[in-house]
Amino acid sequence: MQTLEGPEPVTPAKLAPLARPPLEAMSGAIGPDAAVKLHAEDVSVLYGERVAVRDVTLDVPEHSVMAFIGPSGCGKSTVLRCFDRMNDLIPGATVRGRVELDGEDMYAPSVLPVEIRRKVGLVFQRPNPFPMSIYENVAYGPRRHGQKDRARLDEVVERSLRQAALWDEVKDDLRKKSGLALSGGQQQRLCIARTLAIDPEVILMDEPCSALDPIATLKIEELISQLKAEYTILIVTHNMQQAARVSDRTAFFTLGEDRAGYLVELDDTLKIFTNPANQLTEDYVSGRFG
């Protein structure tokens, strides 16, 4: 198996066993006519005076998976968090430009971050279940959003855990076992289930597998492929195999001369990994870039 850490060249030969559809078929699936779920235009993020990421413009088609790759510090997580307004929580951080969800300005004064975050879920880098039972973890979001009906909650919890492929492993001690007592991979799936339970339209994943072992990683990746049918998924990863395996489109970010991150190239995943337009992308995906 390949290592999970660090860039390693991805060749068409390596991609072959994953039984990807040919390039034409893939781009057809998410061609120009697919609805745009998320849209960013000239988005820059500043921490105080410092520009962390500049001028990012991109579209995320509905029901697709887009991967953000690039060297660490290039601002891919920062861009990701623009899409659910989690950057609002960092003191001194400002987001410039326009970010849209279904064509609506996410940062309009009348829009509350709380509303956005109910439609756009976020799975964190390190699994962070609440110190409560598995059941309460998953029911947390629905409860906060006013769901009091026991039967409905039971239903949501079961559905979310099934979607996150965790149900069979935990169904016997849902209410007894703490979310913290699960293994790392199970915890991350619990966090995904917790996000699914609020019925989001978009799921953001910030390096969701970086703290997990290869087997747990594989499970999450399978999960992502299944969730694509219903959700739009954005995933930040430092693992290029992962990007290649799970995503339809890939955005490559890097760090400019001015120490600000920027978007170098965005294209169909297969194209990025086999025939990128930009030399920087080529260097990175072929492993010539540290």
Place this chain on the structure above:
Amino acid sequence: MKRSLTADRIATAVLWAVAVFVITVLVAIIGYFLVESIPTFSVSFLFSDPSDTAIGGIGPVLWNSVYLLVLTMLFTVPLGVLGGIYMAEYAGEGRLTEAIRFSQELISSVPSIVVGLFGFALFVATTGWGFTALGGALTLLVFNLPLLMRLSEQAIRAVPADERAASLALGSTKWQTIRHAVLPVAIPGIVTGIVLTAGRVFGEAAALLFTAGLSTPVHYDFSNLNLLDPRSPWSPFRNATTLSVYIWKSNSEGLGDFVHQVANMSSMVLIVMVLIFNLGSRWLGGALQRRISGL
């Protein structure tokens, strides 16, 4: 949705209101003493003798506070710092360590009036000294020692492991390492601890009522250097009513106009002193830190 947003706004407003309220109370307390004492305050109040007929001064009781502070710290500092070194560097996991820790916790939780009773039983009655500065200081030692021990221990534990490892790698013994590598780095923390502990001595009264005594000294003759003469202000074997105890006494002795005024001004002096100790400890710790890391 709407309800939870409203709840969020209300809760945020309530938390702000709590903070504003508490700060207002504090400002009001300090303001009260400032307003009450400034009109009659003069520097001579700090140094002159008390009087039964006019405002007079708090010279002797202020002297006693300082005297008791020095005497207490004379015992507390070496024992507290050495004990802290033991707890940070030598103490293992055993029953002895557990017993020391439990004792520390216990003493810190015993009401100061009970510590005062204990001081009375041991240093006043059993020794036959009567009410003395020494008895008061030893009583204060009892409840300041665990505090300083803990603060020193924390300061020493905060020293990075590399400092230790580097010294031990050079073949130094454990004590040499502690003495030359660990303590110099821990000094700012320890000094902060010492000053904080000292501040407590200034404010304490309940533990001193039955140990250092309650009688108001009238006049001190500082030229009397005979340490065994109970009339000498330098002697540890004498009644030593401190400023805090003096304020408490004001409430039992009728509320004449000037008694009232003296207590207000004394309170102000006490607050200022304690503030100086608190701010001073932070400043001194910071200054030492800069000095040491600069070297």
Place this chain on the structure above:
Amino acid sequence: MTTVESSLSRAQPGLRARLDVPRRITLAAALVVIGAVALLLGFIVWRGLQLFVASGVPVAQIFTTAWQPDPLSAGTNYGLLPFIGGTLAVMAVAAVIATPLSVGLALFLAEVAPGWARRIVQPAMEVFVGIPSVVYGWLGLVVLVPYLRTQFGWMGFATGFSWFAGSLVLSLMILPTITSISYDAFVVVPADMRSASLALGTTRWQAIRHVVLPTAATGVATAIVFGLMRAAGEALAVQMVIGNAPVIPTSLARPVTTLTSQITLDMSDATGTWNEALWTMGLVLLIISLTFVLIIRRLGRRSTPA
């Protein structure tokens, strides 16, 4: 290091290492604490039991309500219930007043306050801690008590000296204690717990209410117990405003008394059995604080499961 020392250590490395003088010296210093506790417990327990041992007062008598200690009057009775009841009552009401304020302030500092507000409130808390208890007492005596008497006389505050005055003064004194310990409990709740809640679209208050508070519950409980412990043991400030009436507390507006204030008041004059009863009060106080220490230890174990 001097040459003498180094030659010594070369000559007899084993002996020096075995003796390990610094270890022994520092250990001796640490043992002083154990010695002090042993002596303190010994003296307080011994003197506290004299009421029963030397004067033959039946133990059951301290659980009665009549306090008639004066040996010159006919029929003495050493009922300590008014003092124990007063201590618990004053302590409880103080905690009821101080807890919401302190926990609110701790939440403000940990969750809500912008940097500038924290830079004001945190030093202010240190000033609060620093103000000596006699100063609080004095303030209560010259400001609070007259205020209660003149403004709230119609509510039964005949003199102003009252259970309520005692509790109010105490609540100010335990406020910084509860605040700082609960603040510590809030800040150790991992930041990503809050983010997780917010990322699910909850408001900040929902995150506080349903994640931060439950996670920090044990720490907040510990903070309250510390506050109670301090309130039970505080002497002078309470004594100055409480009115010192040895009755079972029934009205917040009426004078009551506590163990600490009675000891403070009577210790210098009382002799004989009366004096012994004061020591018994000290013993009761010691038992109360010991109970609190044990509760805190138990809570501490619960917050850090093995």
